[in-house]
Amino acid sequence: xxxxxxxxxxxxxxxxxxxxxxxxxxxxxxxxxxxxGRHTSINAIQQGYKNKVSYLFFDEKELVLGTIEDELFDAVxxxxxxxxxxxxxxxxxxxxxxxxxxxxxxxxxxxxxxRNPDIQFQICLMNPVSADTKHPPALxxxxxxxxxxxxxxxxxxxxxxxxxxxxxxxxNEIYGVLKMCGVKVTRHVSExxxxxxxxxxxxxxxNLVIRPEAILxxxxxxxGMDFCFVPVSYDLVQIKEQYEQIxxxxxxxxxxxxxxxxxxAAIRKALLVVRNRPVAVGASAVCRPFSLARALLGYGFCxxxxxxxxxxxxxxxxxxxxxESAPDIVIHDIKDPSMVNKIGKCGNAExxxxxxxxxxxxxxxxxxxxxxxxxxxxxGVELLMNRLVESITDPKDLRTMIEAYGLVA
Amino acid sequence: xxxxxxxxxxxxxxxxxxxxxxxxxxxxxxxxEPSGCMGNFTGFxxxxxxxxxxxxxxxxxxxxxxxxxxxxxxxxxxxxxxxxNRPSFIAxxxxxxxxxxxxxxxxxxxxxxxxxxxxxFGLETNGFGYYHDGIENxxxxxxxxxxxxxxxxxxxxxxxxxxxxxxxxxxxxDEALRLFVASxxxxxxxxxxxxNLEGIRYSPNAExxxxxxxSAIPLAEKMKAKYKIPYCVGLPCGIYGEEKIRxxxxxxxxxxxxxxxxxxxxxxxxxxxxxxxxxxILIYEYGFSEVTxxxxxxxxxxxxxxxxxxxxxxxxLKKLMKNGVYxxxxxxxxxxxxxxxxxxxxxxxxxxVSSKLNWNSYVSILGRGFSGYISEHxxxxxx
Numbered sequence: 001x002x003x004x005x006x007x008x009x010x011x012x013x014x015x016x017x018x019x020x021x022x023x024x025x026x027x028x029x030x031x032x033x034x035x036x037g038r039h040t041s042i043n044a045i046q047q048g049y050k051n052k053v054s055y056l057f058f059d060e061k062e063l064v065l066g067t068i069e070d071e072l073f074d075a076v077x078x079x080x081x082x083x084x085x086x087x088x089x090x091x092x093x094x095x096x097x098x099x100x101x102x103x104x105x106x107x108x109x110x111x112x113x114x115r116n117p118d119i120q121f122q123i124c125l126m127n128p129v130s131a132d133t134k135h136p137p138a139l140x141x142x143x144x145x146x147x148x149x150x151x152x153x154x155x156x157x158x159x160x161x162x163x164x165x166x167x168x169x170x171x172n173e174i175y176g177v178l179k180m181c182g183v184k185v186t187r188h189v190s191e192x193x194x195x196x197x198x199x200x201x202x203x204x205x206x207n208l209v210i211r212p213e214a215i216l217x218x219x220x221x222x223x224g225m226d227f228c229f230v231p232v233s234y235d236l237v238q239i240k241e242q243y244e245q246i247x248x249x250x251x252x253x254x255x256x257x258x259x260x261x262x263x264x265a266a267i268r269k270a271l272l273v274v275r276n277r278p279v280a281v282g283a284s285a286v287c288r289p290f291s292l293a294r295a296l297l298g299y300g301f302c303x304x305x306x307x308x309x310x311x312x313x314x315x316x317x318x319x320x321x322x323x324e325s326a327p328d329i330v331i332h333d334i335k336d337p338s339m340v341n342k343i344g345k346c347g348n349a350e351x352x353x354x355x356x357x358x359x360x361x362x363x364x365x366x367x368x369x370x371x372x373x374x375x376x377x378x379x380g381v382e383l384l385m386n387r388l389v390e391s392i393t394d395p396k397d398l399r400t401m402i403e404a405y406g407l408v409a
Numbered sequence: 410x411x412x413x414x415x416x417x418x419x420x421x422x423x424x425x426x427x428x429x430x431x432x433x434x435x436x437x438x439x440x441x442e443p444s445g446c447m448g449n450f451t452g453f454x455x456x457x458x459x460x461x462x463x464x465x466x467x468x469x470x471x472x473x474x475x476x477x478x479x480x481x482x483x484x485x486x487x488x489x490x491x492x493x494n495r496p497s498f499i500a501x502x503x504x505x506x507x508x509x510x511x512x513x514x515x516x517x518x519x520x521x522x523x524x525x526x527x528x529x530f531g532l533e534t535n536g537f538g539y540y541h542d543g544i545e546n547x548x549x550x551x552x553x554x555x556x557x558x559x560x561x562x563x564x565x566x567x568x569x570x571x572x573x574x575x576x577x578x579x580x581x582x583d584e585a586l587r588l589f590v591a592s593x594x595x596x597x598x599x600x601x602x603x604x605n606l607e608g609i610r611y612s613p614n615a616e617x618x619x620x621x622x623x624s625a626i627p628l629a630e631k632m633k634a635k636y637k638i639p640y641c642v643g644l645p646c647g648i649y650g651e652e653k654i655r656x657x658x659x660x661x662x663x664x665x666x667x668x669x670x671x672x673x674x675x676x677x678x679x680x681x682x683x684x685x686x687x688x689x690i691l692i693y694e695y696g697f698s699e700v701t702x703x704x705x706x707x708x709x710x711x712x713x714x715x716x717x718x719x720x721x722x723x724x725x726l727k728k729l730m731k732n733g734v735y736x737x738x739x740x741x742x743x744x745x746x747x748x749x750x751x752x753x754x755x756x757x758x759x760x761x762v763s764s765k766l767n768w769n770s771y772v773s774i775l776g777r778g779f780s781g782y783i784s785e786h787x788x789x790x791x792x
Binding site for chain 2: 001002003004005006007008009011012032033034035036037038039041042044045046050054055056057058059060062063068071072075078079082083095096097100101126127128129130131132133337338340343399402403407408409
């Protein structure tokens with residue numbers, strides 16, 4: 001980025017410490033200067049997982065003298081004696097400065113394991129300084145997390161959803177489709193009760209990657225587990241293609257007509273309510289904002305603005321289409337410093353999908369959606385359509401939504 | 410020595426304190442950081458950010474830039490922004506990554522000034538200190554760069570030093586201070602942190618300074634030495650608190666009230682000036698015989714009484730609350746979990762501690778209503 005960056009109140013997401021806390025029977029220790037723990041610790045209290053995370057704050061002197069490793073060992077001993085139930089998994093998060101200082105991850109892991117052989121330790125990186133590299137923290141987190149699985153057991157007809165922090169809604173057709181295609185069990189980390197169950201995700205034959213955050217993890221695991229990268233889409237054409245990919249992976253198929261029809265009906269119903277109201281799409285809501293905008297235009301909605309310019313590889317084609325075929329849509333770079341003066345004034349959208357679109361457009365109706373949470377496939381389209389309608393019939397306060405979610409940058 | 414925090418969150422950090430001071434002054438503030446640090450300030454330490462964000466931006470320092478130590482990148486970014494919208498000043502705040510790589514924040518600021526002619530300064534915040542360090546640094550920087558010296562004696566005026574949302578939230582206590590000062594026959598010349606640079610430029614003309622948080626004591630000392638402005642430290646909170654400041658402004662001797670019958674031992678955990686004000690209420694209005702103040706933040710010996718404690722970490726606080734045999738503890742609600750059986754607790758949210766968790770239940774501490782709050786909650790605890 002060649003300019004200063006405006007971090008608006010909608011900047012952030014689920015947070016990688018919260019992601020780690022999803023591992024059942026885990027405990028987390030964040031080793032950092034005091035400043036680095038501020039947002040995650042307040043968020044942990046707010047979201048109810050503070051009982052799973054502690055902080056070891058070091059000072060500059062310790063950083064320079066290189067005494068942090070020894071203090072970390074002592075702190076873990078101290079912590080384990082304080083927290084009651086002994087965790088099965090222990091994640092040590094290292095901050096930017098430890099990462100840049102070349103902190104010896106393997107040495108820590110080995111040392112901690114030697115002292116506590118009954119606990120599986122993992123080193124995770126909270127290093128936003130690496131956000132523009134091929135190993136940004138969100139992706140590295142998923143790699144490290146899923147490297148803790150047990151890969152030694154024989155494979156079974158099971159499938160893991162990875163990359164999504166919140167499970168796909170249980171009414172979603174994907175579960176039925178997978179069952180019809182021979183998948184006996186599906187797993188998502190947040191729904192597991194024990195660390196042993198989590199480790200047994202390693203027995204799955206397949207991984208379904210529905211958010212880009214887990215693509216590196218899936219590639220790492222691909223020697224023993226086939227995967228399918230199908231980032232959540234609301235475009236009926238893309239959804240059909242994604243199911244074809246899934247069918248290819250599973251070597252079988254089933255009919256999707258019923259689900260597609262229901263999604264189409266939901267679109268028609270939403271159109272009757274939304275009509276020609278201008279809609280803004282935000283990149284905080286979905287990982288495919290350009291695809292969503294294109295799909296909505298195709299369904300007959302009036303899309304006027306897209307908020308977010310970081311374009312993933314899988315979105316380039318849709319972005320190109322928007323630029324060429326829908327040039328009236330205004331694309332806003334929400335990190336641009338000039339945006340500080342445009343809050344609530346960007347465009348004329350009456351409905352915003354996502355917090356960023358709502359904040360910058362000032363739309364009265366905001367669809368409460370972030371990171372495609374709970375969404376996938378045809379039922380995802382149904383849900384989105386329902387929420388579009390709800391945003392008009394039962395509008396919610398944007399700030400309340402943002403505070404309730406607890407964004408972490 | 411490193412510190413383990415098991416129950417408590419991390420507190421507001423130094424660059425948040427500095428940015429809070431500079432917030433409304435119309436400058437360009439650049440936090441030299443990768444993006445996570447910025448989120449602490451914007452999401453958790455600055456309650457004004459949602460409705461009225463200011464030109465406080467991240468440099469978005471990246472790994473290669475940090476490894477190479479290439480300062481030209483941040484300089485270019487700042488120059489680009491200045492071309493687009495010329496600010497009245499530029500402040501560059503450090504965070505852990507620039508601290509690690511030995512980045513010369515002040516040197517960068519000097520280069521920016523050379524290139525633009527705009528006053529620029531760097532603040533050596535580093536994310537290892539708490540918010541009071543940043544407030545202190547920012548206030549001193551404002552004095553160095555903007556105060557124009559005493560051009561006239563503006564009798565009947567006073568500056569309020571050390572007022573930020575990290576201690577006072579957006580409670581309207583600034584207005585209460587203004588009204589109180591007016592009731593003493595004075596008017597507020599300038600709040601520091603302030604609402605505009607002009608006020609700061611002329612603040613050396615004030616007759617007196619009132620320090621409302623310990624982080625402003627170094628500035629008050631400097632203004633006393635340089636501009637001969639006397640100051641007092643305190644909050645017009647409770648009968649004695651009001652009396653002390655009124656007498657300071659009116660050049661009279663405060664009448665020390667006679668404490669009522671002694672009963673009980675209390676601990677107040679919080680910012681030192683606030684804690685002292687509450688101590689006076691407990692002693693002079695509620696008859697507590699022994700009141701200890703403890704703080705994780707700025708600890709000025711001149712404000713402390715024997716037995717007051719500069720807290721180092723969570724364990725220190727736990728031990729203090731356990732071993733001190735206090736009847737009553739007052740502090741941020743997050744400290745409540747360390748109370749021992751039978752110990753009463755009164756919550757007074759401190760934004761620098763619990764952030765947005767308790768913004769909606771912030772208790773305004775100025776005016777006599779606050780004494781009533783203490784009384785009411787103390788009684789509730791006893792029943």
